[in-house]
Structures are given as C-alpha cells and as structure tokens.
Amino acid sequence: MSKEITSRVTDYSQWYNDIVVKADLAEHSAVRGCMVIKPHGYAIWEKMQSILDRMFKDTGHSNAYFPLFIPKSYFSKEASHVDGFATECAVVTHYRLKNDGNGNIIVDENAKLEEELIVRPTSETIIWNTYKGWIESYRDLPILVNQWANVVRWEMRTRLFLRTAEFLWQEGHTAHATKEEAIEESERMLHVYADFVENWMAVPVVRGRKSANERFAGALETYCIEALMQDGKALQAGTSHFLGQNFAKAFDVKFTGRDGKLEHVWATSWGVSTRLIGALIMAHSDDSGLVIPPKLAPIQVVIVPIYKGTEELEVISSFVTELIVKLKAKGIAVKYDDRDTQRPGFKFAEYEMKGVPVRIAIGKRDMENGTVEVARRDTKTKLTVMQDGLEIYLQQLLEEIQQNLFDRALNFRDSHITKADSYEQFKTLLDEKGGFISAHWDGTPETEQRIKEETKATIRCIPLDNPQEDGVCILTGKPSVQRVLFARAY
C-alpha cells in the first residue's frame, strides 16, 4: 500500500497534505476549492460538534437554522461587513435550467432572479433581519442562538481543512439589552472555545483580542484564541465578536427597556470551523501520521489479534470479546480488528497513520502469559501489560496520553514566544525561529500594515491581561505601552 508520508523537515506543507489524505480524513472533490470530508475526518468533526454543542447548551444557548441564501440587499446594509466579504461571495442569479435544443443544459435566461442571492459567507445579516421580528421588549432578551451550518467563501487558494471554499462551522448569534452583557457574552464564549481547544484537543492557546486590521468586518471588538503549529506558524482557532449595535442599527432592531425608552440591541457572534481539524493535525501529528488526543478520538483503543490459523484466532477472540465489554463499561471507545485480509504489521501502520491513541496486540504468547502488548501513539512506545485489570490501566493511560500531548504542545508553544526589541531582531527571529514574537507596537494600523508587507507577519493578538510595559515600537520607535504577539499565520 506504500503509505509513506513526506517528513516534516523535508516539506511541512506536503507533510500536512499527506496526513490529511493518507489518514483518510478528506480529499479534494470534483468541485474547485471544495473538499470531501471522509468518514474518519467527519467522525472527528462529529466528536468536536457533540462536545461543543453540549458546552453551548450548558451556557444557555439553543440551536436554530437560518437560510443558506441571503438577499444581496441585506449585505449592503452594514458597510464594513460588505467590504469584508464582497470579494469572496458566491452569487445565485438564476433559478432554472433548460435544454438548448442541442442536448446541452444551459441556464434559462428567462429565469433570472429579481434580486440575486448570496450564498452565506456568514449569517449576521439574515439573522439580524430575522431578529428584528423577534425582539420588541427587554423581556425578549437575551436571545442566545447557535447554528451548525456550512458557509461559502470563494477563496483563491485552498488547503484541505485550513481554507476551503465551503466549510462547516457553528456560528452563535446573540442579542442583548446592554453593552456590558454583550461583551460578557463574547468573552464567555471565547473562554468556552479556549476550554475546548485546550482540554479536549490538547492544544494550548493564547486568548486575546485582535487589532483593528484583523478585526471581523462589522465588529467593534474581536476576541480570538491563537494556537501555534509545529512549523512555528500561528493559527486562529476560534473567534468571538462583540458587534456593538452595528447590526441592530443596520437592521433596525430596537427594544423597549424597563424605562420605556427605545434602544438598539447589542450583539455578539462567535464561531469555530472544521479548520480546527487542521489545527489538531498540525499541533500533534508526526512523521508516522496523525495523532489524535484520546478525548477526541473516534476510536481510542484498537485491538489487533496475532495468530496462526483459526483455532488461535478463536481463543484470542473470545478473550477480546470479554475485554471489550469491560472497556466499554469504562467508557472507552474500542475497536477489534479481526480482519483476516490484512496482516498485523499492516494494521499497526494503518492505525498509526490514522492516529488511534492506543493499540493492543494479543497473540498466542500473550494468551499463555496472561499479558497483552500495549503501544501508545504519542510516544510510539510499547509495553507488556497484564490482562488482569487492563481496563483500569487503559483508562489511566488514555488520560496520561491526553495530558502528555497537551504538555508537549504547551512546552513547544512556550518556548516559541520570544521577545524582540528591534526590527532587525524581529525579522531574524521570524526567519530563523518562528513562533510568536512579543514586541512593542505603536498601536497604529499603518505600522501593522507595513510590518505585514515587509515580513508577512501579522499581529495575532493582544493577549488578555497583557502586562503593561513602557517601550518603543520596533518599527517606528514611537512610544508603546505593551507588547503584542506577532507571527506568520495560516
């Protein structure tokens, strides 16, 4: 099957592509810029969905669904929002096809839509147009709604999971009576995201806010969590926006307060996407393939029998059947791979490629000794373990792997936040070390833009609770009150 993958040092970006394809997560589709998410990749997404969905429900949110299509005029209502998305919108102009008489199917020019429809790149406009009808009084607030959906952004260059023309995500859209409450909500959801990414995906993040340049089109404040990939590039793993009253004003959404006065509603929106799968891959995986943290793994433990002849297999299988019951009782997702069409070595390599956290091999020798061979994916080490009490051992091992992955990523991240005090040093660090560079910035969009043009690095975020410290901007030498995190990013 020749499933060799390119090593990370040879070509990191090819390594990434190889993992996605060879771990069977996704593939390019017949449609330009759009991917097919394969069952193994989708299983990871489903796992992410179910955990996040529970977290959203626990913080008081409900799911709903809004249309895929948005009337073009809605878009124009919020000026900065249009500017942000105009260049990457798919537009529906007709609603019918016809036969041209020569056996070709063509667009029926007589079926032109009176108003073109935009395929949603995000749903703020259609949602705020809807909320207008839901909100009259402070008693109708807050509205805490989330939707799981697909969106389309017509990107020029795409990468599986990281940037595709269509992708899956969730978008939360909330409406509040006060500014404070809306800000609190957007911060709360940022922390929900950080909690998920760190504790489930085992990827450490920096929580912060975006500079004006990087802010969401239409937001007053964009909060984000930034993660660091193994090649030293940053990846925005989630964003949460305080939208102020911008959309309420654009769609005329007002409510009557306790005091009887009419006021515009305060808004937030927040989202994470299938891009998280890209983050997962680039944070943990190695040259043998994908590495999935146990808490997100669709299969946590795979059992591979090693046998000669059906008689040996039967003995092993009856033991495994009992073991599976015990593992499931501990909540462990287990798979027994007794396919006779593949040899053990092949299976070992396959599950390594697919990132299964723990592999158990059981052969005749083990059956005689009352042992199994346990191999962990994160360290690629093997141990012989007693069958007795195996379920407890595995439960602890899975937790240990989860922790180890996080610690490893955290260690890498922390050793890749470097201070730079001059522009020369800044550029050298970017080229030679990568990672986040903590540097003083004069706070102006112009300076950020120039640094971006000259170095391809952007301000990833201004960390929350950022220590205040007097200094001078690395580019302009103007006074600065704090350092911000720069990096080259995905």
Next chain:
RNA sequence: CGGGGUGUAGCGUAGCCCGGUAUCGCGCCACAUUUGGGAUGUGGAGGUCGUAGGUUCGAAUCCUGCCACCCCGACCA
C-alpha cells in the same frame, strides 16, 4: 486575476522533441504458502492518453481553443 508548470489505469509514472492504439511500479482480483511491524509466489483484470476541434493514410505525440490541478504573486478574520 497575472507569471510559470502539469494533465497517460485507483495512485505514481515512461513514451511526446523525431506521429504507427501505450511502459513500469504500487494498488486491485483469484489461488497457494504465510501472520509478534507495511508478506511471498503464480496467474489475471483494468486505458474515450483532461476535453473539443484541426493537420495527417494514421495523433498520447504536431497545431488551436477550452477545462482542471500544482507552484509563485495578488487576495484572504
């Protein structure tokens, strides 16, 4: 959207300059021997050579248009 490149079996490729219906490897199928890290042998199946047209007795090969993909820019929360 600019500049460059590539399209040949599921995947990776040879052939193209110098025109004669296609090479090799992996994978796939069958059988046998195998099974503690990607098995081996024997046999077999699989191709509108991206697509449309042109030149020619004859086109994977030469010419033109189109499409797709890749790389570099531009663009991108």
